[in-house]
Amino acid sequence: MADRTPVIAGVAESALGITNRTILDLQAEAVAGALDDAGLALRDVDGLFTTAVSRFSVAQVAEYLGIVPTSSDGTMAGGSSYEMFVAHAAEAIRAGHCEVALISYANNQRSAKSRTFGGVIDEHTPEAQFEQPYAPLNPISLYAMAARRHMHEFGTTSEQLAEVAVAARAWALRNPVAFRYGKGPLTVEDVLGSEMISDPLHALDCCLITDGGGAVVMTTAERARHLPKRAVRVLGHGEATTNQGMASIPDLTDTGARVAGTRAYAMAGLGPGDVDVAQVYDSFTITVLTELEALGFCERGEAGSFVEGGRIAPGGDFPMNTSGGGLSYCHPGVFGILLVVEAVRQLRGECGERQVPGAEVALCHGTGGILSTHATVIVGLD
């Protein structure tokens, strides 16, 4: 019996930052890079997982690449879409629906100036009648309300939130392709002194708005034995989708990440203590605090003190978001694929100055929308 255990065989980024290029061209660059990294060719690809290109994203990208996928998924779940895609591609590979799955993403939102502070609300949705009239910043105000509630329940401070941005910058200074590479360190005071956007979140509590993209190539463990790079196994995954609107979130400080993480740990037969390096979605500093708690890295309400004292910065005992994250590396609208790219590079030992020594198990967690979608993937060396 061939070993159909799903593995990641190749990863790549596209150009990042301000590119003045199209979404499809950025995707093509990432796809070519990931296939090259995997030692595979476009003609080998028979699974395609992509979203946020157009209304028919999979068809759009399949045609652009000239491939005919027999397994695909175009789920739009914002920031967690790509953790879901790794999971869904793993299932498709295991079940024999495809042999080589290509997962790809790109966005040119910085060049195209396509991002708005109010977000995009479809007129036929309940939010257009019951939430949009109140003019929240979307998504910032929802995350701000999560931060406010976390402060109210647990005494979390703005200084503790700022520690997340400070650590992200320190990692980015070790990543030559990061948007803030070479821009110098951040201090807590810098974050607290930046413009208040939606109280209590300052500008520097919010992720970057950049272009960028990435691609991940997956196949079977059997096939990966003949490929150049060391394969990375998908050990476990889980997801949970909780809400679309702002008022519908059951608990602003205990999110669906708890369900997603619990399922991923159970499937992997691992726990939080087994994770050597974590890549968790940092759309906002508060997003990270809710994730650290929900994923079991600390107790509920304790994430503020957990991130103090440089624990999540280079040299700290909890290496996290080692690329510099959405806060200081890049944030092309949907960052989830780049969490996976960095996790794989860490496990392969390719991260140079920011390498976590001996990392064998990595956890990626995507949070999409307004704490709406949550997906965890645990990967480990084959």
Added chain:
Amino acid sequence: MSEPRPIAPPDAVTEPWWNATREGRLMVQRCATCSHVQHYPRGICTACGARDLALVESSGCGTIYSYSVVRRAPHPALEAPYVVAIVQLEEGPRLLTNVVGCSPEDVRCEQPVAVAWEDLPDGRRLPLFTPQES
């Protein structure tokens, strides 16, 4: 206010709820089968799956679950700073709203609030909330 608030028209399911606002009545939806109370109005009970739902009047009182002071308005209808909040009604459901009638600096989590109404150009009224006299 220079421009009207961005708001979509009612649909067949929500129209009775919006019509009640014209009389200054804040409604919530109650399930005839299991008595679950929910908001916004929709075509199914999220607790039991039944479709026999009726509008009942809320007391209009609740508490602030959380809030944010918006410093950079996304729409010209509102002038920053203003307060966006999630209010938990006495009947249970939560809704998004603006807290008005006080300084944004005086808003707190768990603060008691009561509904206040703002007229919309089409005759509907929009429920806002204001700190309640204790």
